[in-house]
Amino acid sequence: DIQMTQSPSTLSASVGERVTITCRASQSISHWLAWYQQKPGKAPKILIYRASNLASGVPSRFSGSGSGTEFTLTISSLQPDDFATYYCQQFDNFPWTFGQGSKVEIK
Amino acid sequence: EVHLEESGGGLVQPGESLRLSCAASGFSFRSYVMTWVRQAPGKGLEWVSAITGGSGFTYYADSVKGRFTISRDNSKTTLFLQINSLRAEDTAVYYCAKVGLGDDFSYNGMDVWGQGTTVTVSS
Numbered sequence: 001d002i003q004m005t006q007s008p009s010t011l012s013a014s015v016g017e018r019v020t021i022t023c024r025a026s027q028s029i030s031h032w033l034a035w036y037q038q039k040p041g042k043a044p045k046i047l048i049y050r051a052s053n054l055a056s057g058v059p060s061r062f063s064g065s066g067s068g069t070e071f072t073l074t075i076s077s078l079q080p081d082d083f084a085t086y087y088c089q090q091f092d093n094f095p096w097t098f099g100q101g102s103k104v105e106i107k
Numbered sequence: 108e109v110h111l112e113e114s115g116g117g118l119v120q121p122g123e124s125l126r127l128s129c130a131a132s133g134f135s136f137r138s139y140v141m142t143w144v145r146q147a148p149g150k151g152l153e154w155v156s157a158i159t160g161g162s163g164f165t166y167y168a169d170s171v172k173g174r175f176t177i178s179r180d181n182s183k184t185t186l187f188l189q190i191n192s193l194r195a196e197d198t199a200v201y202y203c204a205k206v207g208l209g210d211d212f213s214y215n216g217m218d219v220w221g222q223g224t225t226v227t228v229s230s
Contacts, residue, residue, distance in 0.1 A: 001169065034216030036152075043202055043223055044144075044152060049216035050209070056218075087152050091206075091214045094157070094166040096142075101151040 002026050002090050006099035012107040019075040021102045023088035028068045032092035035064055035073045038101075039084045047086075048073065078104070109133040109219050111203050116224030123193050123228075129186040129203030129221055137161060137181035140206035142217060143188050145199035153199075156188065157206070193228045200225050 003026040013019050023033065031051040036044040046055045048064035051071055061076040075082055083106055088099040115127040129141070142157040156177040157166045165177050176189040186203050200223040207215030 032214070036217070038152070043220040044217070045220070046207075046216050046218050049207065049218070050213075053215070055216070085151075089152075089154070089216065091216065095168045096154040096157065096166075098144075098152045098154060 001095055002029060002093060002097055004088055004090055004097050004099040006086075006088055006102045008102060009100065010103045010105060012105045013078050014107045015078055015080060017078045017107075019078050019082075019104060021073045021086055021088075021104075023066075023071045023073070023099050025069045025071075025090055025092075029090045029092035031067050032090055033064075033066070033071050034089045034091065035062075036087045036089065037082075037084045038087065044087065075104075109205070111205065111219055111221035113201065113203050113221045113224035116201065116226045118227045118229065119193055120230050121194060121228055124189070124191045125193060125226060127188040127190065127201055127203075127224055127226070129188075131184045131186065131205070134205065134219075136179075136184040139208060140214070141177075141179060141186045142204050142206055143177060143186075144202045144204055144217070145197075146202070146223075147196070147199040150199075155201070158186070190226070193226075195228050197226060198228045 005024045033051045035048040038044040052064045085101045085103045110132045143155040158177045178187045202223045203221045204217035205219040207218035
């Protein structure tokens with residue numbers, strides 16, 4: 001199975017800051033990676049698909065990059081609505097797997 | 108509007124069975140891979156199972172293989188998850204999700220999610 005490892009697990013940041021979250025795969029997954037945002041008590045919401053494609057309706061301050069085994073999610077200017085937990089997920093091979101999550105907290 | 112709504116969760120005893128449902132609307136259900144994802148209390152997301160659209164090929168996480176069965180009724184646009192021999196570690200919110208498709212029919216991640224249904228396994 002492909003293991004997905006995110007870093008950091010928790011991140012404290014201020015409104016307006018640039019934030020980067022990293023996701024590493026235990027083997028190459030090409031560009032078959034998605035990023036999701038989840039707020040407490042809510043279902044996840046897709047942000048990025050195929051590593052770098054912005055999902056419909058997602059603000060342009062979110063961006064994704066990477067291929068192979070290393071990927072990043074960047075929020076160019078953190079907004080109050082962005083404080084949440086973020087997950088990466090590979091869909092290169094079954095079983096699909098998620099990273100453990102990265103919580104973005106208010107500094 | 109594309110919509111998914113799960114049902115069937117509840118409080119059950121260890122060893123019992125449960126059947127979760129996910130009613131879909133607003134899209135061509137039979138054309139899409141559908142999937143279940145769960146989240147234990149205070150934990151991260153765990154992919155559970157997926158089923159392809161027309162052919163109905165199924166896939167499972169190792170942790171549920173042999174106990175969980177995913178199925179779908181395309182005529183009723185409904186996804187199911189049969190869970191047998193429930194264990195305490197199956198306690199979680201169970202989400203169904205639609206897998207997006209690109210123009211080349213490759214996957215675009217889970218683009219629509221239901222609100223989740225809670226399964227609690229306790230004696």
